[in-house]
Amino acid sequence: MRLHLYSALALATALAWTAAALPKVSRTGRYLYTEDGTRFFIKGIAYQTQGQIVPGPDNPLNQPSTFVDNLADGNACARDLPYLQQLGVNAIRAYSANSSLNHDDCMHAFSAAGIYVILDLTLPLNGSIVTTQPSWSTNLLDQFLRTIDTFEQYDNVLAYNVGNEVMTSTTSEAAPFIMAAARDVKAYLNSIQSSALVGYAAINGNDTFVDNNAQFLACDHPDGDGGAIDLYGLNDYQWCGNASSDTFDSLNQRFANYPVAAYFSEFGGENCNPGVRVWTEVPVMFSAPMTNVWSGGAAFGYFSAMSQGHQFGMATLSSDNTSITTDADFTNLVSEYTALGTNFPTTPPQSAQPKTDNLPSCPTGWGITASGALPPTPDDAACGCLADGLLCQFVPPTPDYTVVMGDLFGVACGLLANLGDTQSCLDVSADGVSGVYGRVAMCDPTIRLSYVMSQYYELEHGAEGACSFLGNATVNYSGKAGTGGLASKCIPSASVFTPSAPPVLLPVSATASGSSTAGTKGASINGAEAKTIWVGAAACILGTFVGAVMVY
Numbered sequence: 001m002r003l004h005l006y007s008a009l010a011l012a013t014a015l016a017w018t019a020a021a022l023p024k025v026s027r028t029g030r031y032l033y034t035e036d037g038t039r040f041f042i043k044g045i046a047y048q049t050q051g052q053i054v055p056g057p058d059n060p061l062n063q064p065s066t067f068v069d070n071l072a073d074g075n076a077c078a079r080d081l082p083y084l085q086q087l088g089v090n091a092i093r094a095y096s097a098n099s100s101l102n103h104d105d106c107m108h109a110f111s112a113a114g115i116y117v118i119l120d121l122t123l124p125l126n127g128s129i130v131t132t133q134p135s136w137s138t139n140l141l142d143q144f145l146r147t148i149d150t151f152e153q154y155d156n157v158l159a160y161n162v163g164n165e166v167m168t169s170t171t172s173e174a175a176p177f178i179m180a181a182a183r184d185v186k187a188y189l190n191s192i193q194s195s196a197l198v199g200y201a202a203i204n205g206n207d208t209f210v211d212n213n214a215q216f217l218a219c220d221h222p223d224g225d226g227g228a229i230d231l232y233g234l235n236d237y238q239w240c241g242n243a244s245s246d247t248f249d250s251l252n253q254r255f256a257n258y259p260v261a262a263y264f265s266e267f268g269g270e271n272c273n274p275g276v277r278v279w280t281e282v283p284v285m286f287s288a289p290m291t292n293v294w295s296g297g298a299a300f301g302y303f304s305a306m307s308q309g310h311q312f313g314m315a316t317l318s319s320d321n322t323s324i325t326t327d328a329d330f331t332n333l334v335s336e337y338t339a340l341g342t343n344f345p346t347t348p349p350q351s352a353q354p355k356t357d358n359l360p361s362c363p364t365g366w367g368i369t370a371s372g373a374l375p376p377t378p379d380d381a382a383c384g385c386l387a388d389g390l391l392c393q394f395v396p397p398t399p400d401y402t403v404v405m406g407d408l409f410g411v412a413c414g415l416l417a418n419l420g421d422t423q424s425c426l427d428v429s430a431d432g433v434s435g436v437y438g439r440v441a442m443c444d445p446t447i448r449l450s451y452v453m454s455q456y457y458e459l460e461h462g463a464e465g466a467c468s469f470l471g472n473a474t475v476n477y478s479g480k481a482g483t484g485g486l487a488s489k490c491i492p493s494a495s496v497f498t499p500s501a502p503p504v505l506l507p508v509s510a511t512a513s514g515s516s517t518a519g520t521k522g523a524s525i526n527g528a529e530a531k532t533i534w535v536g537a538a539a540c541i542l543g544t545f546v547g548a549v550m551v552y
């Protein structure tokens with residue numbers, strides 16, 4: 001548990017909850033164990049309201065573009081808890097949380113009921129490592145770490161997922177970014193003495209695809225800091241309740257020697273009994289031989305959700321959200337989970353597991369289109385140093401600025417190419433297939449955009465209008481000429497390190513103040529000072545430090 005500086009109140013709450021703490025669950029070898037050495041199985045359910053889905057060619061998997069932070073809605077958790085208790089689950093899986101909100105009511109209520117939480121650190125759209133043109137950059141790292149900082153005070157966080165269904169059967173270029181995220185999140189958790197596991201939830205697909213991706217996440221990458229994910233999740237809908245018990249023979253064989261813990265991060269096929277799932281896979285999943293390989297699963301899901309023409313979910317909300325109607329899926333899962341009870345296999349014992357991981361070396365020539373070379377740890381201080389010195393700055397025209405960024409990158413890179421500069425756009429690109437990561441690719445996309453805009457502005461010798469981009473950019477007259485040199489100074493080399501706590505997140509309105517025109521022309525910031533500023537965050541972003549900078 002991590003104690004925050006915030007207040008005596010938080011401290012008191014934290015201590016109060018320590019007394020009744022749920023036992024820690026950790027991974028030894030390929031299994032999960034509670035502190036007393038008992039094997040732990042995830043007997044779970046997905047607990048997430050489906051966000052809005054805007055279908056389209058950019059959204060082949062029909063991913064939602066909005067989310068509801070269910071864990072911030074204490075009334076709803078109180079409403080649902082009796083149903084979760086009827087199901088007898090010991091874990092829920094939640095897909096997105098807002099680190100600015102308070103989650104005490106839900107987390108404490110679930111903890112008191114013996115329910116752990118598996119939490120995805122991702123948010124829809126730009127809050128996730130994406131399938132095509134992925135990156136692992138400061139904005140995502142900071143979002144992930146802020147979420148961890150918000151949840152680490154609770155005793156019932158079982159695992160944090162760094163991605164859900166990111167690699168697909170047609171595109172695995174995100175794999176090195178997912179692995180780098182797992183590496184950096186794990187290092188951060190270690191640094192704050194957190195015992196939470198780091199997981200990934202994979203989409204199912206053909207054997208080659210599933211196996212190669214699973215192997216990628218659990219082998220000894222040269223840039224992986226010796227680590228792997230702790231908890232491999234497979235979202236698997238292969239098994240309808242009445243399927244024959246050899247359905248998973250092939251999968252079990254293929255995962256027989258998997259080095260880390262594995263579970264079904266979603267299960268509950270709807271294909272063979274549309275509308276009414278019988279859940280009779282449950283007793284099979286929670287007994288040998290499946291338990292030799294898997295550590296349980298999360299039924300999908302509690303709330304109604306539509307996916308690819310199938311209706312999932314078992315609880316329907318009343319129009320005012322105050323009450324729940326359950327359906328036959330719920331009744332059936334209650335009877336299967338009740339029959340199962342806590343009657344889980346106890347073998348093999350923890351003592352039979354290796355004390356330290358002995359990860360297999362990573363094969364060369366992956367069966368997937370991904371490089372084994374991982375991107376570096378995103379460096380807030382280095383990127384902050386660069387951002388502060390850039391001459392031409394992207395100014396978001398709307399709060400929802402991501403919609404214009406693709407266009408603007410296209411425009412800026414097109415203009416640079418016309419002037420014969422292709423390197424600047426490579427500097428901001430990351431290529432997970434070739435394993436080539438531009439030096440600025442780890443920075444927030446707004447900084448990457450300002451970087452290419454600044455390169456263009458300079459090549460145009462600061463010409464009138466060369467830093468306008470249709471009103472999306474403005475000159476910082478205190479910036480530093482020599483964008484390339486600035487990048488070399490701020491980001492001398494890429495490296496893997498333990499990230500520190502992310503900069504404090506301020507309301508959007510506060511960040512605009514103190515921008516730009518003050519200060520000495522030609523002044524800039526060196527990396528060390530920028531680091532202090534970013535860690536000390538608030539004062540800097542509010543503008544206190546403007547002008548108080550070192551001469552380059």
Ligand SMILES: *[C@@H]1O[C@H](CO)[C@@H](O)[C@H](O)[C@H]1NC(C)=O
Pocket residue numbers: 098099100101123
């Ligand atoms: C998180 O909640 C705050 C406060 O309600 C809100 O301003 C912000 O937009 C939310 N963030 C996300 C990513 O939804």
Ligand SMILES: *[C@@H]1O[C@H](CO)[C@@H](O)[C@H](O)[C@H]1NC(C)=O
Pocket residue numbers: 168169170206207208209
């Ligand atoms: C399995 O998927 C991979 C892509 O991940 C593809 O290259 C391969 O052809 C597929 N194999 C079969 C048997 O469909």
Ligand SMILES: *[C@@H]1O[C@H](CO)[C@@H](O)[C@H](O)[C@H]1NC(C)=O
Pocket residue numbers: 242243244272273
């Ligand atoms: C499962 O049950 C449904 C009807 O209840 C039937 O149509 C289907 O063939 C069964 N599937 C198997 C694999 O037994």
Ligand SMILES: *[C@@H]1O[C@H](CO)[C@@H](O)[C@H](O)[C@H]1NC(C)=O
Pocket residue numbers: 049068319320321
């Ligand atoms: C019910 O809850 C959902 C989120 O789960 C929310 O979007 C909706 O606005 C709520 N409706 C009412 C009437 O409160």
Ligand SMILES: *[C@@H]1O[C@H](CO)[C@@H](O)[C@H](O)[C@H]1NC(C)=O
Pocket residue numbers: 126127139140143399400401402403
């Ligand atoms: C996603 O984009 C929104 C603006 O559209 C921004 O406020 C938010 O910080 C971005 N999140 C990340 C992780 O980059």
Ligand SMILES: *[C@@H]1O[C@H](CO)[C@@H](O)[C@H](O)[C@H]1NC(C)=O
Pocket residue numbers: 397404407408469470471472
């Ligand atoms: C910003 O860029 C977008 C995308 O190119 C463009 O549509 C818009 O007109 C530009 N200016 C402003 C102020 O939004």
Ligand SMILES: *[C@@H]1O[C@H](CO)[C@@H](O)[C@H](O)[C@H]1NC(C)=O
Pocket residue numbers: 387388389390393476477478479480515516517519523524525545546547549
């Ligand atoms: C403008 O440049 C100065 C000096 O490098 C820097 O301190 C300031 O943060 C920059 N302003 C913006 C908006 O980046």
